Amino acid sequence: MTADEYVNDIVNKYKLPQTLSQVMQTNVVAPLSRIIKSWAGNSLDKIEISGSRAKGTAISIATDLDLFISLKSSTTTPLKEIYDSLYDTLTSNKITARKQNVSIGVQYAGYNVDLIPAKRQDNYGNDHSLYRSKANTWTKTNIATHINKVKNSNRISEIIAIKIWRERFSLDFPSMYLELTVIDALKGRHGNQLATNFMTVLDYLIKDFLNKTIYDPANTNNIISDDLYKYEKESIIKQAEESRKASTWDKIIW
Numbered sequence: 001m002t003a004d005e006y007v008n009d010i011v012n013k014y015k016l017p018q019t020l021s022q023v024m025q026t027n028v029v030a031p032l033s034r035i036i037k038s039w040a041g042n043s044l045d046k047i048e049i050s051g052s053r054a055k056g057t058a059i060s061i062a063t064d065l066d067l068f069i070s071l072k073s074s075t076t077t078p079l080k081e082i083y084d085s086l087y088d089t090l091t092s093n094k095i096t097a098r099k100q101n102v103s104i105g106v107q108y109a110g111y112n113v114d115l116i117p118a119k120r121q122d123n124y125g126n127d128h129s130l131y132r133s134k135a136n137t138w139t140k141t142n143i144a145t146h147i148n149k150v151k152n153s154n155r156i157s158e159i160i161a162i163k164i165w166r167e168r169f170s171l172d173f174p175s176m177y178l179e180l181t182v183i184d185a186l187k188g189r190h191g192n193q194l195a196t197n198f199m200t201v202l203d204y205l206i207k208d209f210l211n212k213t214i215y216d217p218a219n220t221n222n223i224i225s226d227d228l229y230k231y232e233k234e235s236i237i238k239q240a241e242e243s244r245k246a247s248t249w250d251k252i253i254w
Contacts (some may be wrong), residue, residue: 030066044069057163059160061164064112065111067113073123127140146217157194174224180214181201184214210234228248
């Protein structure tokens, strides 16, 4: 088996389909949607699948689902209050929840789900404002732009491979930051050399990652690379160095 075949087998083993199973639709999406609709009331615009599932980069050993909660632009509640009140609603429904940077992670019916509450900036476009708890501020973003950036990157397999590597070594590396990092690392590289490209990403992490500024493709004022502190980036770099030195692929990725 070649290196490309090995990495490709690992990618296929853990890759999830974009289409949700009927079990997940019935047991997870439907009941959570009922809770969200009750919480949001007339302020709710829509609930949609976002994140890795929408981009085609979801894996079975990470968060199972992202639900983007779009509130109408007429909503007057401040973003921090929106974020906190959704968290309070979830916990009052006896749902295990944790506050993350822009999302609230919940465990429901055996699945891990990230809920992202946001407010539309107007009635026509897809720009939203959302709360960033790490910085205690808000930012503008556009999930359609994020989805298209990743889906059209021709780097889906490499992104999945790095996500699998992240999970194996329990690294704190937010998915959007990871995806944009892989795309940047492989700029100009061929797409049919999966193992080589994986190693190229590790080299990028070792040499360029710490000081590289990564911008939100939907809002250049939002610096995605600020989502991790220096010590968190250094943990990723250290693991990249150790993986780069490993002698066999089962020790490098899985």
